[in-house]
Amino acid sequence: MFGAVVVGIGIAGSMRIRDLLNPLQSSPSESLKLIGFVSRRKLDQFNNAKQIELDEALKSKDIDAAFICTDNQNHEESVRHFLEVGKHVLVEYPMALSAEAAYDLWRLAEQKGKVLHVEHIELLTEQYKQLKKEVQGKKLVEGVLHFTGGHLDENLSGFPSFSGIARLSWLVDLFGDLIVTSATREEQKELNYSKLTAHFLTAENRPLTWVEERAPGMKRDKHIHFSFTTGILDTLPSSSRASVGLFMQDQNLFAKKLLGQVTREELLAEKQRILKCIDLAEEIKKKCEH
Numbered sequence: 553m554f555g556a557v558v559v560g561i562g563i564a565g566s567m568r569i570r571d572l573l574n575p576l577q578s579s580p581s582e583s584l585k586l587i588g589f590v591s592r593r594k595l596d597q598f599n600n601a602k603q604i605e606l607d608e609a610l611k612s613k614d615i616d617a618a619f620i621c622t623d624n625q626n627h628e629e630s631v632r633h634f635l636e637v638g639k640h641v642l643v644e645y646p647m648a649l650s651a652e653a654a655y656d657l658w659r660l661a662e663q664k665g666k667v668l669h670v671e672h673i674e675l676l677t678e679q680y681k682q683l684k685k686e687v688q689g690k691k692l693v694e695g696v697l698h699f700t701g702g703h704l705d706e707n708l709s710g711f712p713s714f715s716g717i718a719r720l721s722w723l724v725d726l727f728g729d730l731i732v733t734s735a736t737r738e739e740q741k742e743l744n745y746s747k748l749t750a751h752f753l754t755a756e757n758r759p760l761t762w763v764e765e766r767a768p769g770m771k772r773d774k775h776i777h778f779s780f781t782t783g784i785l786d787t788l789p790s791s792s793r794a795s796v797g798l799f800m801q802d803q804n805l806f807a808k809k810l811l812g813q814v815t816r817e818e819l820l821a822e823k824q825r826i827l828k829c830i831d832l833a834e835e836i837k838k839k840c841e842h
């Protein structure tokens with residue numbers, strides 16, 4: 553059994569507590585046991601889970617793993633604290649808000665011999681799995697991925713190429729290695745309007761564009777326009793809900809890693825994908841700031 557603590561009780565943290573208390577039957581998640589949660593608010597009890605102080609969680613011999621579900625801005629610090637005291641860590645994406653911090657945290661995890669797992673539920677949705685099937689084997693001519701969503705506080709969420717890393721993760725998982733050719737950022741501060749546009753080239757020199765647009769009240773949505781040599785794909789597959797919740801799927805993956813049931817090759821491929829996306833996010837940020 554691995555004792556677990558959840559840090560940060562917002563949308564993601566609440567779902568983590570729910571899933572830790574109700575693991576999927578006969579799945580690796582049954583090897584995780586919720587010991588308590590850490591929150592800055594005084595909550596005492598949450599779904600029968602017990603609130604504990606951060607210091608206590610870091611010291612506790614009953615806790616083997618921490619689920620970091622705080623705002624992006626806090627990820628680096630929390631991940632570092634728990635790795636330093638020899639705990640395994642699951643962190644919600646993005647793992648950090650700079651490439652330097654991300655590489656540093658992986659090094660620390662390896663030094664300590666602990667699992668560092670970054671949640672990427674955007675790759676686990678039925679819609680994405682279907683999209684991946686539709687794209688597989690096709691040759692890209694050019695493509696656009698346009699995301700819209702509500703306003704995010706950048707002090708908490710970080711630069712949009714990091715808070716929007718799930719879109720980068722789609723593009724890299726679909727089309728392989730990318731290089732950033734240019735990136736711009738448009739902002740109307742008084743309206744909390746923000747639009748990031750990044751241009752890439754694939755390894756086959758095909759152009760890809762990512763737009764991340766946010767404003768108060770803007771609907772959370774994604775649009776694609778992918779031209780292939782065989783035709784155009786401009787609607788995302790409609791998809792049913794996964795029979796196993798996304799956070800539960802992710803928790804199973806983490807538990808499998810703790811149990812040593814994931815091969816070195818798989819671990820390495822995942823780490824490389826995550827760092828590749830973080831590198832792109834960093835590169836986009838730099839280009840926008842120039």
Ligand SMILES: NC(=O)C1=CN([C@@H]2O[C@H](COP(=O)(O)OP(=O)(O)OC[C@H]3O[C@@H](n4cnc5c(N)ncnc54)[C@H](O)[C@@H]3O)[C@@H](O)[C@H]2O)C=CC1
Pocket residue numbers: 559560561562563564565590591592621622623624626644645646673
């Ligand atoms: N909501 C979702 O569907 C998904 C969220 N995520 C990621 O999960 C993380 C959290 O997102 P949400 O739950 O949506 O945000 P949220 O704003 O609902 O929750 C964040 C919580 O962390 C708490 N917090 C911040 N700093 C803290 C600290 N130092 N100690 C203890 N608690 C602290 C905040 O008070 C808040 O309750 C983000 O990194 C986000 O990118 C990832 C995938 C999906």
Ligand SMILES: C=CC1=C(C)/C(=C/c2[nH]c(/C=C3N=C(/C=C4\NC(=O)C(C)=C4C=C)C(C)=C\3CCC(=O)O)c(CCC(=O)O)c2C)NC1=O
Pocket residue numbers: 563673674677701715716717718772798
């Ligand atoms: C209803 C308000 C709502 C909020 C505040 C919300 C927040 C939210 N959803 C996210 C991703 C995500 N959120 C979901 C799914 C959900 N997330 C949910 O909170 C719910 C209810 C679902 C279920 C449909 C998925 C699948 C992702 C991964 C990125 C994606 O594919 O869009 C993220 C991570 C950053 C990002 O990728 O943009 C945040 C902060 N999502 C919401 O839907």
